[in-house]
Amino acid sequence: MKDEPMSRAENIRFEVKILDTGEKFSCSASDHLLRAMLALGRKGIPSGCHGGGCGVCKVKVTRGTFTSLVMSRAHVSEEEERDGIVLACRVMPTSDLEVEVVGKLKKAITRPKAFGLV
Amino acid sequence: MGVMRIGHVNLRVLDMDAALGHYMNVMGMKETHRDAAGNVYLKCWDEWDKYSLMLTASDRAGMNHIAYKVEKDADLDVFKKRIEDYGTAVEIVPAGTLFACGRALKFNLPSGHEFYLYAEKEFVGKDVGVTNPAPWPTDKKGIAAHWLDHALLMCELNPEKGINKVQESTDFMMKVFDFHLAEQVVVGPNQDIKAATWLFRTSTPHDLAFVGGPVMGLHHIAFFLDEWNDVLKAADIMAMNNVKVDVTPQRHGITRGYTIYFFDPSGNRNETFAGLGYLAQPDMPTVTWTEDQLWRGIFYHTGEEAGAFTSVYT
Structure with missing residues (x-):
C-alpha cells in the first residue's frame, strides 16, 4: 500500500470561512466542520446532533472540495446535495472551503419564542 | 387491566453498524434478533421481554413507531372499543406483525405518531436470571442501562x-x-x-x-x-x-x-x-x-x- 500514513493525513488542516459571519477556523482532513468549529471556540454554524439526523447545521459549500458521510434525506435532498448543500457535521474538507449557512433553519433556531417552547 | 409500560421503540438509523456500536458498546444493550429485512432487535440486561429497541436502516433519522404493553390480551378488545368511541381509527394487526409479539392494536395519536398496544411478547429473561440473582451481570458493557x-x-x-x-x-x-x-x-x-x-x-x-x-x-x-x-x-x-x-x-x-x-x-x-x-x-x-x-x-x-x-x- 502506498497510501499516506493515517497520522500524516490527519495532520493536514484546511481553512474554512463562514461567509455569513466572516468567521474563519481550521479543520483537519479527518474532522468534520462542525466539531472543528466548536473545538476552536468559534461560532457561526448552528450545532445539533452531530450525526446527520437533525438537519440544523445545513450549509452550502460555495468553494472548495470535501468528502461526506451519509446524511438524512429529510433534510438534504439529492438535488440539494448536487448543489453543494450539506450538513456541516458530515463534511470533511479536502481543500480550503467557503460555506454559507442555509437560512431557514438558522432563523428557526434564533427566532424568539412566543409561547415558551415555540 | 390496563397499560403497564413502554414496550419498545422502532428507530430509523442512517448507518446500522454505527448504531449498533452505540446501542451495544456504549449503552450496553444486546442483540436478540435480526430479521430478513435487516431490522435489528435489542434489549437491556434488566429487561425480560425479547426487545425494547428495534433499529431500521433508513435514509433519514427519527421514529417509525412506539409500542406499549398492556396487562392482558382481553384488554386489547376493551381499548379497541374505547379508541373507536373516541372517534379514532384503529385496527387489530395479527400476531407476528410486530416481531415476537401477539396481536396488537395499531393507531395514530392525535399528534400523528404511530402507536401500538400489545399484550404478549416473547419472554427471554433478565441477564441475571431469577434464582438467587446477582445485582448486575458481570459481562455488562459500557453504561449498561437497566431498561x-x-x-x-x-x-x-x-x-x-x-x-x-x-x-x-x-x-x-x-x-x-x-x-x-x-x-x-x-x-x-x-x-x-x-x-x-x-x-x-x-x-x-x-x-x-x-x-x-x-x-x-x-x-x-x-x-x-x-x-x-x-x-x-x-x-x-x-x-x-x-x-x-x-x-x-x-x-x-x-x-x-x-x-x-x-x-x-x-x-x-x-x-x-x-x-x-x-x-x-x-x-x-x-x-x-x-x-x-x-x-x-x-x-x-x-x-x-x-x-x-x-x-x-x-
Whole structure:
C-alpha cells in the first residue's frame, strides 16, 4: 500500500470561512466542520446532533472540495446535495472551503419564542 | 387491566453498524434478533421481554413507531372499543406483525405518531436470571442501562393557528388509556396553553411525555440508571466514545430525575434518566410549571435553555 500514513493525513488542516459571519477556523482532513468549529471556540454554524439526523447545521459549500458521510434525506435532498448543500457535521474538507449557512433553519433556531417552547 | 409500560421503540438509523456500536458498546444493550429485512432487535440486561429497541436502516433519522404493553390480551378488545368511541381509527394487526409479539392494536395519536398496544411478547429473561440473582451481570458493557424507561414525543404546537397537539394527545392518553398527568408546562397570556405534559401508568413520574414544537417528531428515548454516580460514569463513557453530548449531567426540576441528553450516531436523541423522581400515584395532584419558570423545570440548576433542547430533534 502506498497510501499516506493515517497520522500524516490527519495532520493536514484546511481553512474554512463562514461567509455569513466572516468567521474563519481550521479543520483537519479527518474532522468534520462542525466539531472543528466548536473545538476552536468559534461560532457561526448552528450545532445539533452531530450525526446527520437533525438537519440544523445545513450549509452550502460555495468553494472548495470535501468528502461526506451519509446524511438524512429529510433534510438534504439529492438535488440539494448536487448543489453543494450539506450538513456541516458530515463534511470533511479536502481543500480550503467557503460555506454559507442555509437560512431557514438558522432563523428557526434564533427566532424568539412566543409561547415558551415555540 | 390496563397499560403497564413502554414496550419498545422502532428507530430509523442512517448507518446500522454505527448504531449498533452505540446501542451495544456504549449503552450496553444486546442483540436478540435480526430479521430478513435487516431490522435489528435489542434489549437491556434488566429487561425480560425479547426487545425494547428495534433499529431500521433508513435514509433519514427519527421514529417509525412506539409500542406499549398492556396487562392482558382481553384488554386489547376493551381499548379497541374505547379508541373507536373516541372517534379514532384503529385496527387489530395479527400476531407476528410486530416481531415476537401477539396481536396488537395499531393507531395514530392525535399528534400523528404511530402507536401500538400489545399484550404478549416473547419472554427471554433478565441477564441475571431469577434464582438467587446477582445485582448486575458481570459481562455488562459500557453504561449498561437497566431498561428503556420512557419517550418524549414532539407534537405540533401553534397557538396562533389554534393548533395544540400536546393538549389533544394528552387528553387522548388520559381519557382512552387512563394515563395520569404528573406534571405540565402551561404558557400563553392566560397561562392556559398546555405546552408540555408528563404522563404515567407505572409508579414513576413519566412513561410518556409530550412537548410542543413546530413539527411532530421524536425528542428522545430514555434509558434508566440507578443513581447519580451512574449518571457521572455514563457521561465519562460517552466522552471516551466520542458520543455527542447535548446536555451534561443535570437535575430536572420536572420529574426530579437526574439526566444526560446525548445523540446516537444518526442524531436521534437519547437520555439516561436516573432515580425514581418520586412515587407517582393516580390520586397525586398534578404539578404545574409556569412559562417564566419552564427552563427551571427542565434544567433545574441553570434555569436556562441548554444545548439544542427544543430546536433539534428527529
